[in-house]
Amino acid sequence: MPIKFLAEDDRPREKFLRKGKDSLSDSELLAIVMGSGSRDESALELARKILSSVNNNWHELSLMSIKDLMKFKGVGEVKALSIATSLEIGRRRAGQEISDKPVISNSNDAYVIFKNHLADLRTEEFWAIFLNQSNKVVHIAQLTQGGISQSIVDVRVLFKLGLDHFSTGIIIAHNHPSGSLKPSREDLTITQKIKEAGMFLSIQLLDHLIITQNAYFSFSDEGLI
Template sequence: MSIKFLAEDDRPREKFLLKGKGSLSDSELLAIIMGSGSRNETAVELARKILASVDNNWHQLSLLSVKDLIKFKGIGEAKAISIATALEIGKRRASQEIPEKPVISNSNDAYQILKNELSDLRTEEFWAVFLNQSNKVLHTSQLTQGGINQSIVDVRILFKIALDHFSTGIIIAHNHPSGNLKPSKEDIDITQKIKEGGALLNIQLLDHLIVTQNSYLSFSDEGLL
């Protein structure tokens, strides 16, 4: 449906979905926060009026109290609290540093990330670490919990997560509760299957770790990839 055919109160949300959050004006963003307008004004019109009262400056708007906000017709306590809350979230976000993503440059780096998840388990689990082009960790995920002897992996889920995070590299890992670091035929087969699937999607399988309580084996280090 085209935006122009929608009621004006619905347009900011629909515009968000169709064109993305960056396409919204300040008044449209504020209208979404408020949710609705007054009897005589749409949410967008009311948002424009509120922003105009502070020279269209978010910093000035954040200085308004709940009592100040409810002076505008159509703004009750609930809407005023929603506005103040959203501005406080923005303030806190601005004050925080972006956390540095860990970088994996070798198998030990990957092991350090995964050993706390896998080393002391009594049953097998299969995990994956998803990386960008700089080998920075984008996401870490447990994919399966298996029985005592095997963990079955759905490769479709693995690559869906990789695509969702725009990953260009994957490190997979599972544990051997028995303490045996030797790869099984199934371990080798699933590694090859994931490697081939990744090649089709331009997502590189960088390593496969087998983790025991005190050590690990790297397929990459052993030349098994």
């Protein structure tokens, strides 16, 4: 049934305005993002079909490419881009949900920050958290974007940022899209290289995390730093 024939309170947009965003189901939210359905299905029916294909999991939906989304009848490039854009906004918002200058006291504190940037990616990226003497975060930065198997970091760029922000400590992290938490030989080598460089600049490498979709590996916790 086309949305225009539904009772006004059952129409996603009207329901949002009358009852608030919390009253909407996931499929109703997605229907609003898409704006319209196909010739054979309403936006609400199409949204239900799309979400059902990923077990109603927003994370799984965020992993779908534009081409994957366009395989659904009624989803063209514009709708696919709207869906992908809304999910990316959600990911970035989640990454900003940290207090100003949080204190890092253990590997999990760092993981909470890094996972919003790294957990859902299909290619490797290298990030760093820069800390002051009180272990408060003073800066967070993406250092590199790479391929499926590796992302090479320039140690000079890393420590230039550290010096620019008067950091005394650094925590680095990269993701493994493969899902493996085992450090590679390259991971071990770059960790040692960064640790040694930091000693000369009085900027201590506090930890190196490998991030996967649901877990992390800490070099510090495992005695590798």
